[in-house]
Amino acid sequence: MSSYMKLVIADDEPNIRDSLSQLFPWEELGIQVVFLAANGREVLDYMEMNPVDLLLADIRMPVMDGLELTQAVRQAYPEVPVILLSAFADFEYARTALRFGVSAYLTKPVNYGELMKTFRAVTHSAIAPESAPAPAPETAGDGQPVSYKGYYNEIVTRIQVYVRDNVDTASLIGAAELTGLSASYVSTIFHRCLNQTFSDFLNQTRMEKAMQLLKEGRSVSDTAWMVGYNNPRNFSRVFKQYHGVDPCPAKR
Incomplete structure (x- = not known):
């Protein structure tokens, strides 16, 4: 597991945290979920003591929300890509998130295809030269990713x-x-x-x-x-x- 990229998921809704961590095939992307947090403060506390390569966080959380977390991560850990989730397809949220330097902004409920496409792009850009093409997903006979x-x-x-x-x-x-x-x-x-x-x-x-x-x-x-x-x-x-x-x- 040491070669896997380490992902932290932050969302104040336990069902969503569990679903994101357990139902999505992270290992197929070379990603390991290492910590689940209920707010941004828990994320930063964890990152002070543990290496983290990727962060997936909800925008609306108590104590410290996703935008505040993004600002803190950009200052302390600028190399860590941040993907934000929001229940609202709100232009102002998206614009603020992009200004803070997020790698992607997804609206809930996020579907498999969006999540797979986003993390393929983010992990590829993090570990491969920009000129290298991203690997295409394996497909089954019906054309769907396996x-x-x-x-x-x-x-x-x-x-x-x-x-x-x-x-x-x-x-x-x-x-x-x-x-x-x-x-x-x-x-x-x-x-x-x-x-x-x-x-x-x-x-x-x-x-x-x-x-x-x-x-x-x-x-x-x-x-x-x-x-x-x-x-x-x-x-x-x-x-x-x-x-x-x-x-x-x-x-x-």
């Missing part, structure tokens, strides 16, 4: 676990918040990997859980509530559509 499929599968697996563990409250918005991606992007990835929509998977998971609960002796109303239905009548209708029988006979 690493996309592993990335998508990681996201989908995480969402499936989330749905099964939260069958009564799971939602597309919740899955988006969990992964730090937009709801539409999550929906697209889910369908691409499973050939099934998120709502169909959620319904399938709920109906299979409901059958299990009914066979364990739960009442129809309790089962409905436990799989996310406030109205037992609506639950019974969906259950029959899925299983072909009413919930009451299914208990036997």
